[in-house]
Amino acid sequence: MDWNGHVAIVTGAGSGIGQGVAECFAEAGAEVVIAELNRSRGQAVAEDLQKRYGKGLFLQTDVSKDADCKAVIQYAVQTCGHLDTLVNNAGVNFVKPTLEMDLADWDRVVNVDLRGTFLCSRYALEVMARQRHGNIINIASVHTLATLPEAAPYAAAKGGVVALTRALAIEFAALGIRVNAVSPGLTDTQIWQDIQNAATDAEEVRRHWFDNIPMERVQSSREVGNVALFLASDQSSYITGANIVTDGGMTAQLTSRTRYASKPLEGKAQGRD
């Protein structure tokens, strides 16, 4: 596919997965608008993409704000003439016991992860409906399939993102617009560094996680970026309303393998008592 002239917005592309997605699009030849809250990080990524691929624009954007979402879609269309792809990647998460949470905790996650995805999509769809063409890709999470304790707002917001993906997919399919979600498992970003740094034994932490990931590694941000690129391409022309999981087999597995996998099943386990 020829990506020259393709215009993509990637939210939260100042670091992590969003940066990987932006790199994949720019490397392919697309123009990429970095819609990022953190000015210095967003600008640095846009400058880097300009240097390496001659692509990369930046607009400071807070996706939880209605006016910012409207502005970044307008900016892309005014600067580049049209909009082919929106990648809703900006997201926040934290872990806290539910009984210690207040409304601000809930809003902090839901307003960025779910409301931000809705707002950017809503303004992008206005343009895409006129064009009779477009792609929206929502970065969800494996938390849409299974989750961890003390992550209720995140699991709820990301579950909402997948439901929103289906709702928009069926509403806009006849207009030539496809809407899909990508659900990454553990990815080599700041959160993975934080998990290891917080541990007294980083090797033990890695072993724990790799016991729970059949492919025994975390993925790179660009591995998520490649899935997004595929969903924005003609190679996926009949896929809409899907939630594509890229997790090294994590959610296909019932429990960690090393402790139980090699032991033969006998007695009660086979129902003979």
Ligand SMILES: NC(=O)c1ccc[n+]([C@@H]2O[C@H](COP(=O)([O-])OP(=O)(O)OC[C@H]3O[C@@H](n4cnc5c(N)ncnc54)[C@H](O)[C@@H]3O)[C@@H](O)[C@H]2O)c1
């Ligand atoms: N890292 C993982 O293992 C993982 C796994 C599954 C899903 N995800 C999802 O992938 C997405 C990216 O995660 P990441 O780990 O790369 O995160 P990250 O924290 O490294 O990057 C997120 C970026 O979004 C920006 N951002 C935060 N709030 C924003 C706002 N209101 N408006 C615009 N930008 C904002 C941040 O400044 C940051 O640059 C998130 O939606 C996350 O939920 C991550």
